[in-house]
Amino acid sequence: MNAPIRRLSFIVAALFASLLIATTWIQFVQAKDLHDRPGNRRTLLASYARERGAILVGGSPVARSVPSKDQLKWLRTYPSARLYSQVTGYYSFTYGAGGGLEGAEDSLLSGQSDKLFYRRIVDMVTGKVPSGASLELTIDPRAQKAADEALGDQRGAVVALDPSTGAILAMVSHPQYDPSPLASHDLKSVARAWQQVNNAPGNPAVNRTINGDLYPPGSTFKLVTAAAALSSGQYTEDSEIPGPATLKLPETTNAKLPNDDRLPCGPGGTSTLLVALQRSCNTSFGGLGMKLGADALRAQAAKFGFGDQLSVPMRVTPSTVPEQMNRPQTAQAAIGQYDVRVTPLQMAMVSAAIANKGVVMRPYLVKDVRSADLDVIEETSPEQLSQAVSPDVAARLTRMMEAVVQNGTATAAQIPGVSVAGKTGTAEHGSASDGTPLPPHAWFTAFAPADNPRIAVAVVVEDGGRAGNEAFGGKVAAPIARQVIESVVNR
Amino acid sequence: MSTVTSLVPRTRRNVELGLLLLAIGIVMLAYLNVGLAVQGTFPPDLLGYGLGFLVLGGGFHLVLRWRAPYADPLLLPIGTLLNGLGLVMIHRLDLAEHRTGGGMAFKQLTWSALGVIIAIAVIIALRDHRQLRRFTFIAMATSIGLLLLPLVPGLGRNINGNRIWIGLGPFSFQPGEIAKITLTVFFAGYLVQTRDVLSLVGRRFLGIALPRPRDLGPILIAWLTSVLVLVFERDLGSSLLFFGLFVAMIYVATERRSWVAIGLTLFCFGAYAAYLMFGHLQQRVLLWLHPFSQAALQVSDQIVLGLMGMASGGLFGTGLGRGHPDFTYFAESDFIYPSMGEELGLFGLFALLMLYVLIVERGLRTALGVRDGFGKLLATGLAFSMALQVFVVVGGVTRVIPLTGLTMPFLSYGGSSLLANWALLALLLRISDQARRPVAGSVASTASSEATEVVKLR
Numbered sequence: 004m005n006a007p008i009r010r011l012s013f014i015v016a017a018l019f020a021s022l023l024i025a026t027t028w029i030q031f032v033q034a035k036d037l038h039d040r041p042g043n044r045r046t047l048l049a050s051y052a053r054e055r056g057a058i059l060v061g062g063s064p065v066a067r068s069v070p071s072k073d074q075l076k077w078l079r080t081y082p083s084a085r086l087y088s089q090v091t092g093y094y095s096f097t098y099g100a101g102g103g104l105e106g107a108e109d110s111l112l113s114g115q116s117d118k119l120f121y122r123r124i125v126d127m128v129t130g131k132v133p134s135g136a137s138l139e140l141t142i143d144p145r146a147q148k149a150a151d152e153a154l155g156d157q158r159g160a161v162v163a164l165d166p167s168t169g170a171i172l173a174m175v176s177h178p179q180y181d182p183s184p185l186a187s188h189d190l191k192s193v194a195r196a197w198q199q200v201n202n203a204p205g206n207p208a209v210n211r212t213i214n215g216d217l218y219p220p221g222s223t224f225k226l227v228t229a230a231a232a233l234s235s236g237q238y239t240e241d242s243e244i245p246g247p248a249t250l251k252l253p254e255t256t257n258a259k260l261p262n263d264d265r266l267p268c269g270p271g272g273t274s275t276l277l278v279a280l281q282r283s284c285n286t287s288f289g290g291l292g293m294k295l296g297a298d299a300l301r302a303q304a305a306k307f308g309f310g311d312q313l314s315v316p317m318r319v320t321p322s323t324v325p326e327q328m329n330r331p332q333t334a335q336a337a338i339g340q341y342d343v344r345v346t347p348l349q350m351a352m353v354s355a356a357i358a359n360k361g362v363v364m365r366p367y368l369v370k371d372v373r374s375a376d377l378d379v380i381e382e383t384s385p386e387q388l389s390q391a392v393s394p395d396v397a398a399r400l401t402r403m404m405e406a407v408v409q410n411g412t413a414t415a416a417q418i419p420g421v422s423v424a425g426k427t428g429t430a431e432h433g434s435a436s437d438g439t440p441l442p443p444h445a446w447f448t449a450f451a452p453a454d455n456p457r458i459a460v461a462v463v464v465e466d467g468g469r470a471g472n473e474a475f476g477g478k479v480a481a482p483i484a485r486q487v488i489e490s491v492v493n494r
Numbered sequence: 495m496s497t498v499t500s501l502v503p504r505t506r507r508n509v510e511l512g513l514l515l516l517a518i519g520i521v522m523l524a525y526l527n528v529g530l531a532v533q534g535t536f537p538p539d540l541l542g543y544g545l546g547f548l549v550l551g552g553g554f555h556l557v558l559r560w561r562a563p564y565a566d567p568l569l570l571p572i573g574t575l576l577n578g579l580g581l582v583m584i585h586r587l588d589l590a591e592h593r594t595g596g597g598m599a600f601k602q603l604t605w606s607a608l609g610v611i612i613a614i615a616v617i618i619a620l621r622d623h624r625q626l627r628r629f630t631f632i633a634m635a636t637s638i639g640l641l642l643l644p645l646v647p648g649l650g651r652n653i654n655g656n657r658i659w660i661g662l663g664p665f666s667f668q669p670g671e672i673a674k675i676t677l678t679v680f681f682a683g684y685l686v687q688t689r690d691v692l693s694l695v696g697r698r699f700l701g702i703a704l705p706r707p708r709d710l711g712p713i714l715i716a717w718l719t720s721v722l723v724l725v726f727e728r729d730l731g732s733s734l735l736f737f738g739l740f741v742a743m744i745y746v747a748t749e750r751r752s753w754v755a756i757g758l759t760l761f762c763f764g765a766y767a768a769y770l771m772f773g774h775l776q777q778r779v780l781l782w783l784h785p786f787s788q789a790a791l792q793v794s795d796q797i798v799l800g801l802m803g804m805a806s807g808g809l810f811g812t813g814l815g816r817g818h819p820d821f822t823y824f825a826e827s828d829f830i831y832p833s834m835g836e837e838l839g840l841f842g843l844f845a846l847l848m849l850y851v852l853i854v855e856r857g858l859r860t861a862l863g864v865r866d867g868f869g870k871l872l873a874t875g876l877a878f879s880m881a882l883q884v885f886v887v888v889g890g891v892t893r894v895i896p897l898t899g900l901t902m903p904f905l906s907y908g909g910s911s912l913l914a915n916w917a918l919l920a921l922l923l924r925i926s927d928q929a930r931r932p933v934a935g936s937v938a939s940t941a942s943s944e945a946t947e948v949v950k951l952r
Contacts, residue, residue: 023844
C-alpha cells in the first residue's frame with residue numbers, strides 16, 4: 004500500500020500548494036485593489052487613524068480634527084459651524100467626504116495624495132506620524148462674515164473675488180447647515196443629521212455660488228451685451244441707441260419687451276449706451292442684442308468664462324447661453340432672460356474681468372497647501388483664463404458701471420470716498436402653479452474701488468428676498484454687495 | 495542511504511521536549527504581544543497560563559516517554575503551538591469585542607485542557623492501535639449515530655443554517671467532528687478486510703480496471719451517506735470531507751485508480767444535482783464566484799470582509815492586536831484564517847499552513863512506516879482527513895472552493911473540534927510509536943525495507 008500513500012502525498016501537496024497560491028494572490032497581488040474597494044471599513048478607519056489636515060481661513064481653522072477617545076482616533080470639527088458649510092463640506096464616517104473642499108481635496112487632507120509623496124518618505128525616515136496636509140484658503144474672513152450677515156435669513160448667494168488674481172474672498176450660500184453633526188462618531192445621530200440637511204427647505208447642501216439649478220442673470224447680463232457692443236467697434240458709451248417704452252419683437256404675434264418703468268429710455272425714445280445701462284433699459288439692450296446677433300453675444304459670454312469647466316477646486320457648473328436662438332429670443336437673452344443661466348461666481352467673474360482690464364483670472368479657493376507643521380508645500384499661482392475685452396473697452400465699461408452706482412439703479416451701493424462700479428439685475432424666473440409670476444431674483448454685481456479694484460462681488464437674493472415683487476436688484480442686492488465691499492476696502 | 499536508517503532507532507523524546515518548550519515560548523510571546531498592543535500592559539496572567547501550558551504539554555510529553563517512547567516527536571509540539579496560537583487569537587478577539595468574564599478564550603482553554611487529557615487517556619488506554627480493528631463495526635454504528643444525532647428532534651440545533659450541532663445543556667457540540675475519527679477507524683477496518691476483493695476482481699475497460707458492479711456497494715453507501723448529510727444537515731463541508739476521505743482510503747487500500755474515477759464521477763454528479771435542487775448551494779456558489787456582486791452582497795459580505803482583512807494584512811501583517819479581525823463574523827471559528835492573515839501577514843499564514851503540512855506529512859510517513867495494513871490505512875485516513883479539512887476551510891475563505899462551514903483543526907474556536915483533533919493526534923502518536931519502534935530481536939532487518947523507502951521521500 005505504500006505506492007498509493009506516496010501518490011496521495013502528492014495530492015496533499017497539490018491541495019496545500021493551491022492554498023498557498025490563493026493566499027498569496029489575496030494578500031500580495033490583489034491586496035491594493037481590495038484595500039481601495041469602496042466600503043472597506045479598514046481603509047476608512049485607517050483614514051481616521053491619522054490626523055486629517057485642517058482647512059484654514061486667515062490662519063485659523065474652519066475645519067480641523069481633534070483627538071477623540073473612541074475607536075476613531077480623530078473627530079472632525081467645524082469651529083464656525085454654519086458660516087463655511089458649503090466651503091468646507093462635510094466629513095462623515097457614514098457618508099464619506101463631500102459637499103465642498105472635504106470632498107474635492109480629500110486626497111490632500113487625508114494625506115493620500117501623490118503630491119505628498121516626497122513628504123511621506125521624509126516622514127517615514129524621520130519617524131514622524133503621518134498626517135494630512137492643511138489648506139489655507141483665499142477667503143477673507145471679514146468679507147465672508149459681512150456677506151453672511153448682509154444676506155441674513157434670505158435665500159441666495161454672495162461670492163467675492165480679488166479681480167487681479169481670481170482669489171475667492173467670500174463664498175456664502177444661504178441657507179446653510181452645520182457640518183459638525185455629520186462628522187459625529189455617533190452613527191445614529193449622523194443619520195439623523197443627514198436626513199435633516201437633505202430634507203431641509205431650500206436644500207442647504209447645495210452651494211448656490213457655483214452649483215444648484217443656476218439663475219437667470221437678469222439685467223446684470225447687460226454688461227455682457229454692452230461688452231459685445233463696445234468690442235464690435237461700432238459703439239462707444241456715448242453712441243445713441245433707440246430705447247422705446249416697449250420693444251415690439253419680430254417674428255412673433257404681438258409679443259413686446261417693455262422697460263421696467265414702462266417709460267422710454269430718454270427723450271425721444273433714444274439714449275446713449277451709458278444712460279441705457281445706467282437706467283437698465285430693456286428695450287435698448289433688447290434691440291442692441293438683436294443688432295449684434297446671437298453669435299456675438301455667445302462669443303462675448305464665452306470670453307467671460309461661460310461654458311468653461313472650472314474647479315475651484317469644487318466643480319463649478321458651467322454657465323450657459325442657449326445654442327439656438329431666433330431674434331426675439333436673442334433680444335430676451337441680451338437682457339439676461341430666456342434660457343441664459345449663470346452661477347453667481349460667473350457674474351462675479353464678469354465684474355472682475357472688467358475691473359482687471361478685461362483679463363479673466365481663474366477663480367480659486369485654496370491659497371496654499373501646508374504640511375502639519377505649516378510649511379508651505381504648494382502655492383497656487385494666479386492664472387489667466389482669457390482676455391474677455393480689450394483694456395479700452397474695460398475702461399469704458401467701468402465708466403458706465405460707475406454711472407450706474409452714482410446716479411442710476413444702484414445708488415444703494417454707494418460708499419463715501421470709494422467709487423463703486425456695478426450693475427443691478429432683476430431676473431424673472433417663471434410662475435407659480437396658479438399662474439401668478441414668482442417674485443424675481445434680485446441681482447447685483449460690482450467692483451471697487453473703480454480706479455484700483457480690490458474686490459469684485461456678485462450677489463443674488465432669491466425671489467427678491469423681503470421686498471417681494473417690488474424688488475429691484477438695486478434695493479435688495481446692492482446694499483449687501485456694499486457691505487461686503489466695505490469690509491474689504493474700508494481698512 | 496539505507497545505512498542511515500538502519501542505525502539503532504532513537505526515541506527523539508528530547509527533541510520533542512525542546513520543540514515543546516519552543517512552541518510554548520512562541521505562544522507566550524504572542525500572548526504578551528497582544529497584551530502590550532491592545533491593553534498596553536504586561537498581561538498579569540502570562541506566567542500562570544505559561545505554567546498551565548507547561549503542565550499540560552509537559553504531562554503529555556511524560557506520558558509519551560512512559561507509554562509511547564518511539565512516537566513521532568513533531569506532532570505534540572505542533573498541536574500545542576496551533577492550539578496556543580488559536581487561543582491567543584480568540585483572546586485577542588475577546589478583547590476587541592469586549593467580552594467579559596474570560597470570554598471565549600477561557601472556554602477554549604478549558605476545552606484544550608480536556609482535549610489534552612483525552613489524548614493522554616487514548617495513549618494510556620490504547621496500547622496498540624490494532625486493538626481498534628476489533629471495533630470496526632461498532633465504529634460504523636457510532637459514526638452513523640453521531641451523524642444522525644443532529645437530526646434528532648429536541649437534541650439537534652440549527653445554528654447559522656447548518657444542522658450539525660447537538661445541544662447538551664449550555665454546550666453545543668458538533669458530533670461530525672468525532673465521526674471523522676470513528677469513520678476513519680471503520681473505513682480502515684472494513685477496507686483492510688475487503689481490499690483483496692475490491693482490488694483483484696473486475697475487468698478492464700478503456701485501460702482502467704473496473705470493479706464488479708456488486709462490489710460497488712460500499713462506495714455507493716458512502717456516497718449516499720454524504721449526500722444525505724448534505725441534504726438534511728446542509729453541511730457541505732462535512733459531506734465533502736467524509737466522501738473525500740473514503741475515496742482516498744479505498745484508493746490506498748486497493749491501489750486501483752478506477753475507484754478514484756468512480757468516486758470523482760459520483761461526487762461531481764451528486765454535487766451538480768444538489769446545486770440544481772438547493773437554493774442555499776446556489777447561494778454558496780454565487781458567493782464563491784462573484785463575492786463582490788450586488789446579489790452576493792445581499793446574501794452575505796462575510797467572504798468579502800475576510801478578503802479585505804487578509805488584504806490589509808499584506809506580507810507582514812498588522813501585528814497581533816493591531817488589526818481589525820473582529821469586523822468579520824465568526825472571526826474566531828470559520829474565519830480564523832483571515833484573522834490570522836490580517837495580523838500575522840502572508841508569511842504568518844505560510845508558517846501556519848506549513849505546520850499543518852508537517853502534521854499531514856508526519857501522519858503519512860507513519861503510514862509508510864507502520865507494518866500492518868490496518869495501521870497504514872488508519873494513519874493515512876487520519877492524516878488525509880486533516881489535510882482535507884484544512885483545504886476545505888482555507889480554500890473556502892480564499893475562494894479556491896465554495897465556502898463551507900468547517901473548523902480549522904486546533905486553531906478555531908470549538909470544543910468538539912478540539913477534542914476530536916487532540917484524539918486524532920493521540921491516535922497518530924500511537925501508530926507512529928508502532929511504526930518507529932524496533933521489532934524485538936531483529937532491529938536491523940525490520941527497520942530496513944519500509945523505513946528505507948521513507949528516506950527516498952525527501
